[in-house]
Amino acid sequence: MATVTTAIKAEARDLNFFYSNGARALKGISMPLYENKITALIGPSGCGKSTFLRCFNRMHDLYPGNKYQGQIVMHPDNTNVLDAGVDPIEVRMRISMVFQKPNPFPKSIYENVAYGLRVRGENNKRIMDDKVEEALKGAALWSEVKDRLHDLAFNLSGGQQQRLCIARALATDPEIMLFDEPTSALDPIATANIEELMVELRSKLTILVVTHNMQQAARVSDYTAYMYLGELIEYDDTDKIFTNPGRKETEDYITGKFG
Amino acid sequence: MEHKASVLENLADVRAMIKRHKRNDTLFAAIGLLCLMFGLVTLMLLFWQLIADGYPKFNIDFLTEFPSRRAGRAGLLSAWVGSLLVMVVTFLTAVPVGVAAGLYLEEYAPKNWFTDLIEINVSNLAGVPSIIYGLLALGLFVYMLDFGQSILTAGLTLGLLILPIVIVSTREAIRSIPVSIREAAYGVGATKWQVVYDHVFKYSYGGILTGIIIGMARALGETAPIITIGALTFIAFLPPSPITTEPPFLNFEWLSSGFTVMPIQMFNWLSRPDHAFHVNAAATGALIIIVTLLMNGTAIWLRYKIRKNIKW
Numbered sequence: 274m275a276t277v278t279t280a281i282k283a284e285a286r287d288l289n290f291f292y293s294n295g296a297r298a299l300k301g302i303s304m305p306l307y308e309n310k311i312t313a314l315i316g317p318s319g320c321g322k323s324t325f326l327r328c329f330n331r332m333h334d335l336y337p338g339n340k341y342q343g344q345i346v347m348h349p350d351n352t353n354v355l356d357a358g359v360d361p362i363e364v365r366m367r368i369s370m371v372f373q374k375p376n377p378f379p380k381s382i383y384e385n386v387a388y389g390l391r392v393r394g395e396n397n398k399r400i401m402d403d404k405v406e407e408a409l410k411g412a413a414l415w416s417e418v419k420d421r422l423h424d425l426a427f428n429l430s431g432g433q434q435q436r437l438c439i440a441r442a443l444a445t446d447p448e449i450m451l452f453d454e455p456t457s458a459l460d461p462i463a464t465a466n467i468e469e470l471m472v473e474l475r476s477k478l479t480i481l482v483v484t485h486n487m488q489q490a491a492r493v494s495d496y497t498a499y500m501y502l503g504e505l506i507e508y509d510d511t512d513k514i515f516t517n518p519g520r521k522e523t524e525d526y527i528t529g530k531f532g
Numbered sequence: 533m534e535h536k537a538s539v540l541e542n543l544a545d546v547r548a549m550i551k552r553h554k555r556n557d558t559l560f561a562a563i564g565l566l567c568l569m570f571g572l573v574t575l576m577l578l579f580w581q582l583i584a585d586g587y588p589k590f591n592i593d594f595l596t597e598f599p600s601r602r603a604g605r606a607g608l609l610s611a612w613v614g615s616l617l618v619m620v621v622t623f624l625t626a627v628p629v630g631v632a633a634g635l636y637l638e639e640y641a642p643k644n645w646f647t648d649l650i651e652i653n654v655s656n657l658a659g660v661p662s663i664i665y666g667l668l669a670l671g672l673f674v675y676m677l678d679f680g681q682s683i684l685t686a687g688l689t690l691g692l693l694i695l696p697i698v699i700v701s702t703r704e705a706i707r708s709i710p711v712s713i714r715e716a717a718y719g720v721g722a723t724k725w726q727v728v729y730d731h732v733f734k735y736s737y738g739g740i741l742t743g744i745i746i747g748m749a750r751a752l753g754e755t756a757p758i759i760t761i762g763a764l765t766f767i768a769f770l771p772p773s774p775i776t777t778e779p780p781f782l783n784f785e786w787l788s789s790g791f792t793v794m795p796i797q798m799f800n801w802l803s804r805p806d807h808a809f810h811v812n813a814a815a816t817g818a819l820i821i822i823v824t825l826l827m828n829g830t831a832i833w834l835r836y837k838i839r840k841n842i843k844w
């Protein structure tokens with residue numbers, strides 16, 4: 274299992290976040306994301322998991338009035354992605370995201386995967402074809418769609434759509450991938466597929482995943498963070514959190530006494 | 533109300549209650565249908581009347597002849613050509629301006645008191661009586677800018693008139709695109725313009741088009757503002773052709789030409805004492821309604837066709 278010698282890919286340093294209505298949704302969060310590891314975020318509804326996740330790719334910038342305080346530093350270049358001088362678009366090119374509900378564009382399967390390349394100005398068809406195939410293979414979807422790449426993405430099943438969204442996020446070779454409850458809209462088999470996929474992707478990139486499913490966190494993650502009311506209550510090896518949590522609150526939540 | 537233990541023990545009461553509630557359903561459905569029929573039947577009767585009265589003029593000559601002092605020979609040529617050319621100007625002004633304004637308001641404008649004010653005013657503009665637009669145009673286009681009582685003036689006036697319709701329908705079409713789709717696009721690193729161009733515009737143009745066509749159909753029937761700016765009511769010539777056989781193949785003299793449009797021609801014929809002209813008026817009215825219905829039909833069909841591939 275994980276050892277402390279693993280490199281840190283990114284770390285939040287004393288991160289606070291304020292929504293435009295003034296609500297303080299994150300309170301002084303500091304924690305690392307280890308490279309090529311899966312970190313799971315758990316906690317009761319409304320505790321700020323999504324808010325925290327969406328700080329990493331500056332998604333909150335899309336809505337006026339939101340305010341970050343503190344840092345999220347990416348390694349090895351030591352860039353603070355929250356710095357006002359850092360372009361959120363550049364950040365999103367390095368850190369991609371998969372959402373709770375599959376959200377493919379109303380375009381073909383091919384165009385969905387290729388879109389991230391297109392916004393980067395890529396239009397060489399050969400390179401594009403290769404990248405799309407590679408990403409679809411990476412998302413374990415290639416064999417199912419290779420004969421109908423130009424079909425509408427909406428014609429895929431929910432689980433396939435979510436894997437398509439993963440392929441879309443994968444096509445641009447991100448360093449970190451964020452998952453916000455990626456399986457909550459899926460059936461158990463599709464969920465198992467996505468979990469398996471996340472574990473495979475770990476060798477290529479660093480993953481941060483929000484989940485409500487305790488078993489899922491235990492199954493796929495290397496590290497787990499428990500949040501409550503905007504605060505990070507406990508962060509540790511997943512094994513440790515689930516077998517011998519350091520804090521009473523964490524134990525209550527995990528054992529279902531609370532939450 | 534006394535406490536009831538369970539449905540089973542009070543089966544008769546419960547059934548009576550359901551029946552009573554269902555009676556309300558039926559009653560409302562009947563009233564609704566009646567109201568709907570009232571509107572529809574009235575419209576059908578009017579339309580039928582126009583067709584019955586104008587029937588003798590339903591032939592090609594009616595479209596290829598100029599108006600004349602003799603009712604039997606008088607045709608609609610100058611009027612429908614005038615309508616067509618005015619609509620071209622209306623389209624070319626209202627569509628780019630309206631769509632750009634709608635996109636800007638929805639996607640780019642900061643949300644503050646000033647944009648709120650603009651928003652309220654755009655909605656209000658849609659309710660301003662059309663003759664006010666005519667007065668504005670008379671002062672602005674005819675006198676100040678010296679465009680004359682021309683096709684250009686009429687087109688611009690109707691363009692202004694339908695601008696709110698285009699803006700509002702553009703905004704509504706844009707708003708129907710779910711946040712999740714925008715976030716997906718931003719999430720892979722798209723800029724605002726890429727999101728607007730590759731997604732927002734592409735998924736909403738069915739709705740935008742619908743708004744444009746409905747606006748154009750409204751403009752086609754407008755009479756008051758055109759009379760206000762002083763359109764001619766009797767015209768026996770055509771504006772210079774916009775397309776020429778010699779380079780550069782385009783000619784803009786038609787813009788400054790005098791003109792008439794179909795509703796004005798209809799109004800002119802209707803106001804003659806000689807009943808023979810009323811046949812012409814009825815035929816023109818029927819034609820305007822048919823074209824309007826066709827335009828609206830096209831809008832519905834386009835919307836259906838474009839939306840078919842988009843489910844959210």
Ligand SMILES: Nc1ncnc2c1ncn2[C@@H]1O[C@H](COP(=O)(O)OP(=O)(O)OP(=O)(O)O)[C@@H](O)[C@H]1O
Nearest residue numbers: 292293294296298317318319320321322323324325
């Ligand atoms: N746009 C917003 N404006 C103001 N407050 C918000 C906004 N979005 C979320 N919040 C608040 O921020 C807090 C954290 O919300 P967040 O969505 O991050 O919770 P979460 O842990 O992801 O919950 P869930 O498990 O239900 O998804 C909540 O109290 C919520 O009400």
Ligand SMILES: [Mg+2]
Nearest residue numbers: 322323324453
């Ligand atoms: Mg959430």
